[in-house]
Amino acid sequence: MENIESITSPLRIFYMAVWRNLLTLTRYKVNFLLSVVTSVLWAAGMLLFSLAFDSSMLGRTVGTTNYVAFIIFGISFQSWQGTALWGASGMLQGELSTGQIDYTFTCPFSRYQYIISNIAALAIQDSLFFIPMFSVGLWLTSATLTIHGLLLGLASIVISVAALVQFGVIFAALTLRYRQVTAVFSFFNFIIQMLSGMFIPLQILPVPLQIIGFSIPVTFGMDLLRHYVMGTFTIFNPMYEWIALIVQLAIFSLVAKLVVSYLEGKAKEEGLHYI
Amino acid sequence: MEEIVCDRIFKDYKGKTIVRALDNIDLKVSRGEFFGLLGPNGAGKTTLVRILVTLLKASGGCAWVGGYDVNKDEKKIREIIGYAGQDSERSAYFRLSVRENLLYFAHALRGVPKKIAKDRIEYIASGIGFENKLDRHFVSLSGGEKQAVIVMRAILHNPEVCFLDEPSKSLDPITARRVRRFLKDYARENGITICLTTHNMLEVEEVCDRIAFINHGKLIFVGTPPEFKRRASIREIIEISTNKLESELKLKLLKAHGVINVTYQGNITKLYCEDAFNTLPEVLNVMREIGLKAPVRIAEPSLEDAFVFFVNGGESNGEY
DSSP: OOOHHHHHHHHHHHHHHHHHHHHHHHHSHHHHHHHHHHHHHHHHHHHHHHHHTOHHHHHHHHSOOOHHHHHHHHHHTHHHHHIIIIIHHHHHHHHHHHTHHHHHTTSSSOHHHHHHHHHHHHHHHHHHHHHHHHHHHHHHTTTTOOHHHHHHHHHHHHHHHHHHHHHHHHHHHHHHHHSOOHHHHHHHHHHHHHHSSSSSOGGGSOHHHHHHHHTSTTHHHHHHHHHHHHOOOOSSOHHHHHHHHHHHHHHHHHHHHHHHHHHHHHHHHHOGGGO | OEEEEEEEEEEEEESSSEEEEEEEEEEEEETTOEEEEEOOTTSSHHHHHHHHTTSSOOSEEEEEETTEETTTOHHHHHHHEEEEOTTOTTOSOTTSBHHHHHHIIIIIITOOOHHHHHHHHHHHHHHTTOGGGTTSBGGGSOHHHHHHHHHHHHHTTOOSEEEEESTTTTOOHHHHHHHHHHHHHHHHHHTOEEEEEOSOHHHHHHHOSEEEEEETTEEEEEEOHHHHHHHHTTSEEEEEEOSOOOHHHHHHHHHSTTEEEEEEETTEEEEEESOHHHHHHHHHHHHHHHTOOOOEEEEOOOHHHHHHHHHTTTSOOOOO
16 A cells, blocks of 8 residues: 555645745735835845945035945944844843743833833944944044044934934834734835935935935934044035934834833733733 | 732633633732632633733722732832742743842842842842752753742842742742742741742642632632631542542442532542541442442542632532
């Protein structure tokens, strides 16, 4: 008699694994939708990226042809972007899976404070990766660097990272709410990379994309840093960008608090398994 | 003075259907008491504890911990409680040592000054025989050892009220005994009220001043462990040491005069009766009729018997 098991088992494992993965992928609809959208956006992003290699265009839009320094200062923000997108949510998911969240949520501080403290701690840790990258950027721009410019650039980084930390709280809450969020993060990762001026000057983007870029917490921080250190043109008057940074920080803080408070309320109604 | 008060607390979980997890619980626990919450799985014990530690919101009724309202004074309650949740033996930082973990939780999350926290870690660890494991990484501990750390964490900041949800679940009997004896002494010395949920009847007998029994979300009994046994031991027990109980025999035994219920635990068949001494001859007749030769004795009901009795609704349902 034919040994059916030995013939069908690997195939069965394969198609059941495909079925399992599809089930997981489509069960979390936001994640599924954004995974499709992100792949399309990457193609469009690469198209925009190619424009940035035109050094004359870079010179016209931001006032420098030093693309290497331009991109190094952009990339130096990447570590904090990781903190905002992955750090806090990873920490909370870890606490959920080990059950530690039960303990921490019975401790006498607000959940918002707990999350923000942990993200801030991660941001400090990630600054260790920022420093070497930033140092290379400074070396490349030593001709235009002044102490005054450096201090103002660092100040813009501090506010920008503070806003990004609030962004991280919102993301942490989203993670807890939607559980399966890899594609959601990839989507926002792409948006931040392409529309904040990290790799491509914001000025060369179509206006609707620029408007999205203005709402990203690192956009003005990065723009001001490059302006003070490299002497680039700013998108708006620097004073307006400082105000925008502070307003962003205030708005993101408020939204982050509201999101955590909403999540906390839901979790108390339905149990922590809700998040 | 009451440390925990529940006034008609109920909790509904809303889904496709509404599930009532707790049903009008009235409960009072005095300051310094070692209080046990008993009940079968899914009875509502953990839900009640989670409401009291402010992790869950009750659907109705009121509750106070240390005089603070669980709905209005969450922060105050969190300041005075300690908590070790169910299945929380993984809930610490794996790559930190036990000492580092406890220091972090006590100092960062509970505000205990570092020096005091360090001293307490030493004191509590030596009390439960853990002093040699303080510098081991949390990940390298066994499940039971991890659970012991979680219990240590719950009392490190000398809470006014400590909630322990099945604290001895994965502890070996020796560690479990050491932990509960230490807890009992530590709670008495520091005036800590302890509320624990457990299925371990030995634990209940050894440390609990009073217990509450919850089943299907309802409070069935509140009193001391001896009272709990007495309440159930209105029935007396005849034990037949046999692991073979045919349904025919079971039916015949149930029909015997004075037998209220027949249950089966381990290799023992237990007959609950009003008067074991008078029922015994009839039981022996039934055994003789069907040719069953097995040791028989009249037994003192244990706390576990009382537990089973209450889980079965305290009535004859003829089920094992």
